[in-house]
Every structure is written in C-alpha cells, then in structure tokens.
Amino acid sequence: MSTRGAIALPTPESGWWGRYHHTDSYPAGLGRELYRLYHHTFERDHTAMAQTLIADHPAGWSCLLYLGDDASGPFTRADFDLSGFVGASSPIRGHYPACYCHGQRNEPAQRLTCRCPRDQNGCGPIDIEWAYVLTAEGMWVITSHTADHHRPVHRFVDRVIWEEAEPDWRRMEQDVRTGALPAGDDVASPSRQASSD
Ligand SMILES: [Zn+2]
Ligand SMILES: [Zn+2]
Structure with a gap:
C-alpha cells in the first residue's frame, strides 16, 4: 500500500528535511520499523542510521520494511549494503x-524540505503524510493529516523516545485520524522541542 512518508533530520530553521519513503509509511508501518531498526540493526546509533537511511540513498526508498516473518526482521546492515x-517479477523482490x-x-x-x-504558500512536500525525524534522543512523528476545514x-x-517503551503505533495513527490529536494548524517543529542536534 502506498502511504507517502519521509525519513528526516531536523534543520537549523526548526523544520525538517528528508528522503521519500513510498510504502506503508504510517506509524504502524514505517514508524514501527524505524524503531526496530534503531534498536536492532543500528544498535542505538542514530548517526549510523541516518547515514544509511538518508545520506547513502539520496533518491529515497520504495520500501525498507521487512515484510517477512516478524521474528526474522528487520533488515540487517548487510541487507542494507545490498539495497x-x-x-515485481524478481525472485529476490523484498x-x-x-x-x-x-x-x-x-x-x-x-531532498524533501x-x-x-513559515511559508504561507504551503510546504513543498505537503503530500508527505507522515514524517519521522531522527535525533539522538528519539524520533519525532509529524503528520499532514488535518481536519477538512x-x-x-x-x-x-x-x-518517541528511543529508550522508553515502544509506543502503540496504531493508536497514534487512530488519534490523528479521529481528530483526538488537537488540530491546531501550527507545527510544533521537532527541533523546537529538541535543544540539540
Ligand atoms: Zn539507493
Ligand atoms: Zn511541511
């Protein structure tokens, strides 16, 4: 399923920039996978994670979710070397x-910025429904879902703080879709909440 997302880093202007991710980018998909990748694949090194997911693949991702048996995932660093x-017909697809x-x-x-x-004409990548901004302390979840009006x-x-318990990703998404998340139209940008990096 195509749900547009971004894997991102904070910018000095208190926003974010990142790379496109095409498939299943909602919290229970890409959000959960990034949490798993941080802990298992990149062994709590968010710099190495950003290097691989953002710097080394500048055109972005079709899918970096491991879609096989849950216990066998996520993808390893060796897998990422073979990205x-x-x-669709390839025997090694997925x-x-x-x-x-x-x-x-x-x-x-x-580069999605x-x-x-700040820009009243709208955001370039506004069609990015979900963005995940990687920092040393955790991952800020951003959405463009909003009430119709x-x-x-x-x-x-x-x-999502890396060292805290894994959140309920489906509930996070539900809260956004049902409007349980207050629908102010200003962005609490990630770097305004993070004092560093
Ligand atoms: Zn690549
Ligand atoms: Zn935006």
Whole structure:
C-alpha cells in the first residue's frame, strides 16, 4: 500500500528535511520499523542510521520494511549494503531494502524540505503524510493529516523516545485520524522541542 512518508533530520530553521519513503509509511508501518531498526540493526546509533537511511540513498526508498516473518526482521546492515530496486517479477523482490538510487533504478537525489508553517504558500512536500525525524534522543512523528476545514500543514504528533517503551503505533495513527490529536494548524517543529542536534 502506498502511504507517502519521509525519513528526516531536523534543520537549523526548526523544520525538517528528508528522503521519500513510498510504502506503508504510517506509524504502524514505517514508524514501527524505524524503531526496530534503531534498536536492532543500528544498535542505538542514530548517526549510523541516518547515514544509511538518508545520506547513502539520496533518491529515497520504495520500501525498507521487512515484510517477512516478524521474528526474522528487520533488515540487517548487510541487507542494507545490498539495497536496490528490483522489479515485481524478481525472485529476490523484498529480500533487501528497495531504494530508488540503486539496483534497477538510478534516480536523482530528492531532498524533501518542510517549510511549514513559515511559508504561507504551503510546504513543498505537503503530500508527505507522515514524517519521522531522527535525533539522538528519539524520533519525532509529524503528520499532514488535518481536519477538512484546516489547510494541510505538517504538525507534530508525538515524540518517541528511543529508550522508553515502544509506543502503540496504531493508536497514534487512530488519534490523528479521529481528530483526538488537537488540530491546531501550527507545527510544533521537532527541533523546537529538541535543544540539540
Ligand atoms: Zn539507493
Ligand atoms: Zn511541511
């Protein structure tokens, strides 16, 4: 299922920039997977995680979720070394993370930069429904879902602290979709809440 997302870093202007992620980017999909990758694959090193997920694959990702047996995932660092796009008929489809810059794709770098709410003409990547901003302390969850009468804007949903218990990802998404999350139209940007990095 295509749910547009971004894997991102804070910017000095108190917003975020990142790389596109195409498949299952809602909290119970990509959000949960990033939490797993931090703990299992990148062994609590958010710098190494950002290097692999953001710097090394500048065209972004089709899918970096491990979709096999849960106990066998997430993808390992060795798997990430073999990242690349393969066609739907390939026997190794889904065996490695699928990006748009390696394998059968050679697409140019794409930098998604959120300009909410400073730019009143709207944010470039506003069609990014979910963004996950990686920091040393945790991961800020951002969404562009909003009540119908509000103009779309990226807003802060939650901060997931790496060393705290894993959140209820489905509930997080439900709270956004049902409007349980207060629908102010200003973004609490991640770096305004984080004092550093
Ligand atoms: Zn790549
Ligand atoms: Zn934005």
